[in-house]
Amino acid sequence: MSQPSSCTEALTDEIRIDHESAVHLAATAARDCARRCALPGAMPDQAAVLASELASNLVKHAVDGTVYVQPQRVGTGVEIIAVDRGPGIRDLDRSMADGYTTTAGSLGAGLGAVRRIATEFSIRTRLGFGTLVCARLSVSGEPRPARRDVGSVCLPAMGERHCGDACDVADTGDSLTGLVVDGLGHGVPAAEAARSAVRSFRTAPDRPLGDILTSLHRSLRHTRGAAAGVLRLHPDRAEYCGVGNIRGVLLAGGEVLHRMTGQPGIIGWNVPTPRTRTFPLPPGAAFVLHSDGVESRWSHSPPAFLLRLPPPLLAASLAHGHRRSRDDATVLTVHAA
Template sequence: MTHPLPPPTAHIQIDHFSAVHLAAQTARSLAQQCSLPGALPEQAAVIAAELGSNLAKHATNGALFLQPLPLGDGVEILAVDRGPGMSELQRCLTDGYSTTSTLGIGLGAVSRIATHFTIRTETGTGTFACARLCPPGPETPDSQGVGAVCLPADGEETSGDACAIFDTPGGHTAIVIDGLGHGHPAAEAAQRALRSFSSMPDHPLPEILHNIHRALRRTRGAAVGLLRLHAGQAEYCGVGNIRTLTLASQQVHHRLTGQPGIVGLNIPTLQVRDIPLEPGATAVLHTDGIDHRWAQAPSPFLLRLPAPLLAGALAHGNRLTRDDATVLAATTPQRLP
């Protein structure tokens, strides 16, 4: 079965209070596009407005990322900034607490309205929050352990990158794609690759990659990274400059890139690499629009972030704006293969 293709992330820089209104409109429209029922689109607008107002009042270099959930049904709103952080987080989450002589209902309202709300802060570093709004019904297993952000280069309307993650037998299968260059030709290649992947995410990784290679023959081609996550181990197969890392015990462990080649033009004999994973380890895949130097000496605070916040933090703090940038983070599934 072919799965629906996720759109790029909407990125709203909160550099003025006027951006808060734009954030609310964008969240409402996104929730409607995702067919969230009843009052949920208005609730999405409230969440975006509250998080955006908080950034406008208190934060430095704040932004919102809005998108459909990377796994499961619903929408998510990520709020990211670069300081100053909250010294009394629990008090900030309490209704009536304010440092600016306002009603103080922002974060308290978000935590009540959202289906899931996660927030982390460090004084001097910044605050990262993820509010997810889901329709009634069963929750996708392990959906809270997945995060992704996909942004076009500055000045471009479409992203030449793409990513997706699906539940497959025993765990998850994820893909990150970087169409050569950027703009519409790169986006065409990335979307064709994504359509090919979405039709067969549970197949062996080399088979998936060969199928994508055939689908991209009349495009400019792409770099593609595939990762299949199980409890305790992962399989990796890739071609081109998609970086894959694993994080555990507050350290960066495996650092992998794809085999030389261009999917759609020329690919080598494909190899699958097995990666042992500690319980609770997080895998990160990203394109070269994310500065790879983030992994040289990451802070313990960054390494401890849950997957949705980690994706937002890397996109906000390490994005190279001249290129499309995509990062996908996923925590090892808890169930056995």
């Protein structure tokens, strides 16, 4: 069973790129994150370069740009995601070349340097929609689960230092199991409930989903309580079990196949007998779990471009475009194969 990153309980750093000075903030956040994750040698400085290049592109060319910096959800490394609302990149291949620039006198390394430095790199762009870029910097030689990709964003409410949301994943044999939890309210009490739920989940994430929720219920009895949803992806099917306001969405072929909500109740206070739902899993399917800090209406008539994004970019896009700023917000996305 593969283990999550040692620093996955850290929140996502969100840096709005609305001024030149924000480039330095993004670089500092990436360097600090790399150091917290104990990345060796020059890797913290490399993480800063990745964030600086992505933030610089947003300042020069984008609208409503944000950089997200966080530990990788699985393994040891840093994940840096840049997302904006336009105008999109007209000639992506040309923009990816080292030294390309559209601004006289600029460094010009840009996206080509990001792709070269990053351990993993993905980019999607659409004219009029915007551009999303994910750059991961991982410890060389560390094994990574090859079957599924995972994305996540976990943000506190605006003005809050502590986040009452949390998420986690575990590679459980031939399946992958994920958790999203939303502690009631805000601040420290909600954060304590969320952390207790993650600790309980990590003790035995391969249990039946109903048993996981029952265990979370026992662990949270002396906390404020929480909503929680657990997901398991098998090679041929998906299972979901939830209590409270966690939403689940199954995607495949550029369409929304299923939407799920939890049973009424509060983990730690009053929980019905957990009920697990099972769905066939088409090839290339993806699953989204999110707290109510992300508006559920995103799934009602989403553009195909959004639904076909890889998990890290999908999580960032949903957080960027559909977040309720006055609530904690978490998105967990998993690609089935």
